[in-house]
Amino acid sequence: MNAAIADSFYKSLSKLTSEEQNRVRESVFLFLQNPKHPSLKTHKLGKLKTKGFWSAYVNMDLRIILYEQAEGGWILAYTGHHDDAYRWAETHQLEVHPRTGVLQIFRVVEEKRVVLREVRPLFNYPEDYLLDLGVPPSYIKPLLLVETEDQFSDLISGLPQDVQERLLDLYTGKTVVPPPKVSTLEDLAQHPLTRQHLQFIQNLDELRRALSYPWERWMVFLHPAQQEAVERTFQGPARVTGPAGTGKTVVALHRAATLARRYPEAPILLTSFNRFLSSRLQAGLRLLMGEIPPNLTVENLHSLAWRLHNHHPGQARIITEKRYKPWLLEAGQGLGQDAAFLLSEFAFVDAWGLYTWEAYRAFPRTGRGVPLTARERLKLFEVFQKVWARMEAEGFLTFNGLAHRLRAKAAAGELPRFRAVVVDEAQDLGPAEILLIRSLADEAPDNLSFALDPAQRIYTAPLSWQALGLEIRGRSIRLKVNYRTTREVAGVAEKVLPPTVEGEVREVLSLLKGPDPEVRGFADQNACTAELIRWTRWLLDQGLRAEEICVLTRMKNLANALREALKQASIPVTLLQEAEDTREGLRLGAVHGVKGLEFRAVAVFGANRNLFPLESQLRQAPSELDREALLNQERNLLYVALSRARERLWVGYWGEPSFFLEQLNSRVSATLR
Numbered sequence: 001m002n003a004a005i006a007d008s009f010y011k012s013l014s015k016l017t018s019e020e021q022n023r024v025r026e027s028v029f030l031f032l033q034n035p036k037h038p039s040l041k042t043h044k045l046g047k048l049k050t051k052g053f054w055s056a057y058v059n060m061d062l063r064i065i066l067y068e069q070a071e072g073g074w075i076l077a078y079t080g081h082h083d084d085a086y087r088w089a090e091t092h093q094l095e096v097h098p099r100t101g102v103l104q105i106f107r108v109v110e111e112k113r114v115v116l117r118e119v120r121p122l123f124n125y126p127e128d129y130l131l132d133l134g135v136p137p138s139y140i141k142p143l144l145l146v147e148t149e150d151q152f153s154d155l156i157s158g159l160p161q162d163v164q165e166r167l168l169d170l171y172t173g174k175t176v177v178p179p180p181k182v183s184t185l186e187d188l189a190q191h192p193l194t195r196q197h198l199q200f201i202q203n204l205d206e207l208r209r210a211l212s213y214p215w216e217r218w219m220v221f222l223h224p225a226q227q228e229a230v231e232r233t234f235q236g237p238a239r240v241t242g243p244a245g246t247g248k249t250v251v252a253l254h255r256a257a258t259l260a261r262r263y264p265e266a267p268i269l270l271t272s273f274n275r276f277l278s279s280r281l282q283a284g285l286r287l288l289m290g291e292i293p294p295n296l297t298v299e300n301l302h303s304l305a306w307r308l309h310n311h312h313p314g315q316a317r318i319i320t321e322k323r324y325k326p327w328l329l330e331a332g333q334g335l336g337q338d339a340a341f342l343l344s345e346f347a348f349v350d351a352w353g354l355y356t357w358e359a360y361r362a363f364p365r366t367g368r369g370v371p372l373t374a375r376e377r378l379k380l381f382e383v384f385q386k387v388w389a390r391m392e393a394e395g396f397l398t399f400n401g402l403a404h405r406l407r408a409k410a411a412a413g414e415l416p417r418f419r420a421v422v423v424d425e426a427q428d429l430g431p432a433e434i435l436l437i438r439s440l441a442d443e444a445p446d447n448l449s450f451a452l453d454p455a456q457r458i459y460t461a462p463l464s465w466q467a468l469g470l471e472i473r474g475r476s477i478r479l480k481v482n483y484r485t486t487r488e489v490a491g492v493a494e495k496v497l498p499p500t501v502e503g504e505v506r507e508v509l510s511l512l513k514g515p516d517p518e519v520r521g522f523a524d525q526n527a528c529t530a531e532l533i534r535w536t537r538w539l540l541d542q543g544l545r546a547e548e549i550c551v552l553t554r555m556k557n558l559a560n561a562l563r564e565a566l567k568q569a570s571i572p573v574t575l576l577q578e579a580e581d582t583r584e585g586l587r588l589g590a591v592h593g594v595k596g597l598e599f600r601a602v603a604v605f606g607a608n609r610n611l612f613p614l615e616s617q618l619r620q621a622p623s624e625l626d627r628e629a630l631l632n633q634e635r636n637l638l639y640v641a642l643s644r645a646r647e648r649l650w651v652g653y654w655g656e657p658s659f660f661l662e663q664l665n666s667r668v669s670a671t672l673r
């Protein structure tokens, strides 16, 4: 079988109803077994003879647009309702690029753009160089004639994704290196740029598999940077980083699947820090692999730790800070240290597993904010020992304590190991968790793969990878193409962050265009609520389903108050923490519960000065450095909230706006005054 499915086909398929998708799938199957099957009425599109497009009949309403290759193979290019499908065929073309050799599908450039006249070009590069970058020859002149940014965006939106990326980089003043050239046909199928757009189907089995699952583009087409992070054999721990929506979870899923196939006899673990995220990973893997193979475990770290712990006698219950706080304060009376500092130092010692005096004394407290003399350290350690003794006597253990205990067992060879561990959302893991993961992985190539975004760290303080014994230099891949959201939404979300986060310059490229986000100030909470309800109703009128809309607040109590108001307005609501994918209703909840999710429309309700950052929390910071760390976490929380939106973003505040919003561009900040 000589067939390929194009990215544009999957994209168009996803716009059809599931009933229509099924009909299209049946016809594709039929077509690829017998292109001349009479029921398909396959015919060359008359007026478009030179372009090589064909149409196949699905039913009275639906058509599949195909391209016949010179060597006799077929490319599935598009599917849609009759008029839409024919319009697509008329306005697109498929061509092997004369320089790069890559097969490209792109929108036919409009003739009227090629009028030669005196202009002040926005984009001025040698034609030869643009050709080297893979710009189709018909686009060169129009590109050199664009005068405004809007014209530029509009023009390049018809180009293949990789060419758009290069042109946008060029536009923002970056040096862009031309892609490698494709010379042979075999080379073409293997070329990362081709694989970004075309899925080659070798036999009926592959076709059956491709047709029997819901088709999602991320399952099939990876960006070359994603592909590298998925497929490379790393000689040690590796990590993939990137802003929200750049496909880190997609990489983690593919990487786990690839490693499970690469080491079929060895146990592989795909993990994240909470149950909710792991169940999403599980669902993603089922989509990707059909069945999760027996050597691949998907489990959140806490549940894994309990499972390993329960293999051994002497179970303990996990203690929360709320429960041990009074014990710590009682033991620490007379030390002259305030409660916030005692709690913070206890958590620090616990996180790093400094359970002996020698370990605590020798451990650098750099960056802790409150300096301690050796004597003060010793006094503190004696207090901590009392708390640990009490925990032990009452059958309790902190989670970090459990993690360190397991780590020691793993080091002594008493626990089973994984050949490779893949970790998603790794920025929120603390030292105890990362050290545990490290101890559970074999010392071998490909053993540890982390996916993370430092700007989404909302639970822990930044960590030094080197201090954890993880050397990742030369094995770090950065993603920058945002597949989730529009340029407008990504622009607003990134602007609440500083340009560099934990040493990494924030770089994001979104190829989608959409409406400007709205940032609105109100006199009080009631007015903000009323407008939010109006906006929600408007979205529902526009055809969005309630579950495609999510409203986020900084605190749970604000979400509860809003829930009542939405109920009264007869808008169905499901709280985020209760939300199964199947439940209906607008999603509502505190930002902490929205990690890893995305919605067509997102509203942040209460982006007020005293809520982002949460004033009451900042006041408790024991030192200026702790305050700084908390401030960053709060900023990250707002970033997480804003970056969940795929198409529409609405931000409402009353009183003073959060100062994190100050960096927004003038278009948005105009509404702040």
Ligand SMILES: Nc1ncnc2c1ncn2[C@@H]1O[C@H](COP(=O)(O)OP(=O)(O)OP(=O)(O)O)[C@@H](O)[C@H]1O
Pocket: 217, 218, 221, 222, 223, 226, 242, 243, 244, 245, 246, 247, 248, 249, 250, 251, 453, 456, 482, 483, 484, 595, 596, 597, 598, 643
């Ligand atoms: N190669 C791809 N092709 C098409 N869609 C993709 C691709 N990679 C990612 N996506 C889509 O982009 C969106 C974001 O992907 P994903 O959740 O993996 O990003 P992320 O970097 O983990 O985001 P976050 O940091 O916000 O959790 C998803 O809808 C996903 O399906």
